[in-house]
Amino acid sequence: MTLSTRIFIGFSIVISLSLINSYANYVLSQKVNKNSAFLAKSETILRNSSKLNESIIDMQSAHRGYLLTDDTTFLEPYYRGLKTIPPLFKEEKILIRNTKSQRAKLDSISILHKEWIKYANALIAAKQNSIISLPNNYKELFEAQFKTRYGKKINDKISQKFKEFDRHEYKVRGWRREILNASITQTQLYSIGFILLTILIGLVSTLYIIRIISSRIDAMVQLADNISKGRFVKVEDNKNDELSSLSQSLNLMSGTLSKNITELEKRNKELDQFAYVVSHDLKAPIRGIYNAVQWIQEDLASELSAQMRKYLDIIPGRIKRMDELIDALLHYARISRAQPIKEIVDVNTLVKEITESIVPTNFIVEVSELPIFSTEKIRLEQVFSNLISNSVKYASSTNPGHIFISCKELQQFFEFTVRDNGIGIDSKYHEKIFIIFQTLREKHAKESTGIGLAIVHKIIEDLHCSIKVESQLGQGASFIFTWPKK
Numbered sequence: 001m002t003l004s005t006r007i008f009i010g011f012s013i014v015i016s017l018s019l020i021n022s023y024a025n026y027v028l029s030q031k032v033n034k035n036s037a038f039l040a041k042s043e044t045i046l047r048n049s050s051k052l053n054e055s056i057i058d059m060q061s062a063h064r065g066y067l068l069t070d071d072t073t074f075l076e077p078y079y080r081g082l083k084t085i086p087p088l089f090k091e092e093k094i095l096i097r098n099t100k101s102q103r104a105k106l107d108s109i110s111i112l113h114k115e116w117i118k119y120a121n122a123l124i125a126a127k128q129n130s131i132i133s134l135p136n137n138y139k140e141l142f143e144a145q146f147k148t149r150y151g152k153k154i155n156d157k158i159s160q161k162f163k164e165f166d167r168h169e170y171k172v173r174g175w176r177r178e179i180l181n182a183s184i185t186q187t188q189l190y191s192i193g194f195i196l197l198t199i200l201i202g203l204v205s206t207l208y209i210i211r212i213i214s215s216r217i218d219a220m221v222q223l224a225d226n227i228s229k230g231r232f233v234k235v236e237d238n239k240n241d242e243l244s245s246l247s248q249s250l251n252l253m254s255g256t257l258s259k260n261i262t263e264l265e266k267r268n269k270e271l272d273q274f275a276y277v278v279s280h281d282l283k284a285p286i287r288g289i290y291n292a293v294q295w296i297q298e299d300l301a302s303e304l305s306a307q308m309r310k311y312l313d314i315i316p317g318r319i320k321r322m323d324e325l326i327d328a329l330l331h332y333a334r335i336s337r338a339q340p341i342k343e344i345v346d347v348n349t350l351v352k353e354i355t356e357s358i359v360p361t362n363f364i365v366e367v368s369e370l371p372i373f374s375t376e377k378i379r380l381e382q383v384f385s386n387l388i389s390n391s392v393k394y395a396s397s398t399n400p401g402h403i404f405i406s407c408k409e410l411q412q413f414f415e416f417t418v419r420d421n422g423i424g425i426d427s428k429y430h431e432k433i434f435i436i437f438q439t440l441r442e443k444h445a446k447e448s449t450g451i452g453l454a455i456v457h458k459i460i461e462d463l464h465c466s467i468k469v470e471s472q473l474g475q476g477a478s479f480i481f482t483w484p485k486k
Contacts, residue, residue, distance in 0.1 A: 010205030014198055021194030028187040035180035042173040045095045045102075046166060052088045053162045055081050056113060060155050063120045067127060075124070085113070099172075105165045109158055116154040123151075216247070223250050232258030290319045345377045346370075351405055354385050359392055363401035370407050371414055373485060379459050380483065384418070386452040387479050391420035394477070413465065413482040421476040430469050456481070 059081035065074035089110050096102040223235045227250075234251045293315045296304070304312070347370035355365045388403060395401040402421045407414055425433065434457040460467045460481050471477035 007209060010209065013205065014202045017194060017198045017201065021191065021198065024190050024194065025187060028183060028190060032180060032183045032187060035176050035183060038176050039173060039180065041095060042169055042176065045092065046169055048088060048092045048095065049162065049166055052085065052092060055085050055088065056158060067123060102165060102168060105161055109161045112154055112158045112161065116151060119151050119154065220247060220250055223254065227254050227257060232261070286319050286322055290316060341376065342374050343377050344372065344374050345380060346372045350381060351384055354381065354388055358385065358389050359403065363392070363403060366404045368406040375483065383456050383459055383481065386456045387418040390452060391418065391422060394422040396422050413484055415480065415482050417478055417480045419476065419478040424473045424475045425469060425471040425477050426473045433469065
């Protein structure tokens with residue numbers, strides 16, 4: 001399974017849980033809204049029931065007051081109730097239209113109220129007529145209904161029905177409130193549960209993917225590190241995803257480098273052997289020529305002319321120069337392949353030993369404070385030896401030789417300077433002097449092979465450092481090179 005597929009599956013699971021959580025919250029919120037709407041409606045039902053009950057009681061009180069006092073002002077709440085109570089009944093019936101038991105109770109209240117109105121209207125009419133002409137009729141009704149508490153019985157039934165109606169509504173309301181609270185709690189629990197589950201799965205998926213990617217990248221980094229250190233191993237990767245091609249490329253590179261390095265080491269050994277054979281074979285005829293010249297000078301001394309002796313005297317110097325060229329060339333070829341050995345080097349002591357061995361006594365040598373650090377002593381010694389030797393070789397014939405050696409510490413390097421007051425170097429030769437076999441002396445001069453500065457340049461280049469020359473013809477020369485601190 002590819003990494004992109006795993007990432008897609010992880011995100012799909014998280015998104016699916018989020019959608020399920022949203023749907024569950026929607027369903028539960030609908031349930032909460034339904035119960036909340038019912039409670040709001042129930043509150044309206046109870047409020048209308050109370051208002052209806054109060055209106056009926058007001059009519060009853062007004063009716064009794066009129067009968068007892070004959071004061072018609074008492075009838076105002078009565079007639080007002082006749083107008084306001086029917087709309088209240090109608091509104092209440094609409095609110096409870098889906099509740100059969102409550103509708104039956106309200107219908108009973110309505111019937112009882114109508115019966116009471118019929119009773120009350122009869123008494124009021126009889127009362128009003130008795131004042132004019134029919135006192136006996138009112139008296140009969142009063143004796144038959146009012147004193148027998150006919151109206152009170154109806155009112156008591158109405159009150160009882162209202163109590164039953166409200167009691168049932170409060171009971172259902174309490175039940176619905178419990179459901180509402182349970183729905184709210186359930187919604188909160190579902191939300192928290194889904195959120196925690198989503199976070200958990202998201203974290204697990206992320207950590208899983210990170211572990212897979214990081215472990216494989218670590219293995220590849222380790223492989224690259226091994227390759228950089230010359231250990232050409234391979235990483236085991238049997239996955240078939242986006243990183244597999246990188247693993248395969250690294251393994252292929254490791255195998256190719258291992259093969260090339262093996263081949264290179266083989267070629268180096270062959271070159272070393274070839275250089276040794278060539279140097280031996282070249283030096284053998286040189287020694288033969290030197291011996292032949294010696295024999296001629298010894299055996300035929302009396303037969304040689306002055307001019308011939310002069311020519312024969314030149315040959316040993318040329319032979320020695322050829323021998324030095326062969327040795328220098330072999331040394332130059334082996335610089336990069338030599339295994340460096342690091343040790344603590346006191347550069348002050350190192351320079352002092354070099355100057356004592358190769359600088360003539362008539363030279364002035366000034367050395368500033370030089371560092372002590374761990375480095376490749378042999379290579380640093382070669383650099384200083386060649387540069388100091390170069391200053392001696394190209395000293396001015398008119399001025400006493402003066403060599404000054406100093407050091408400046410940089411962030412990652414030491415910057416050394418070897419300055420002299422010799423014949424100097426024309427600017428057009430500043431680059432050429434570091435090329436092998438390039439020398440400013442005549443070819444017959446035995447002191448210079450043209451390889452010393454090339455060796456210096458190669459050593460410094462192998463260390464990824466730099467060297468430059470600052471000089472003008474007749475004004476001495478300064479060789480400035482950097483050397484790594486570590």
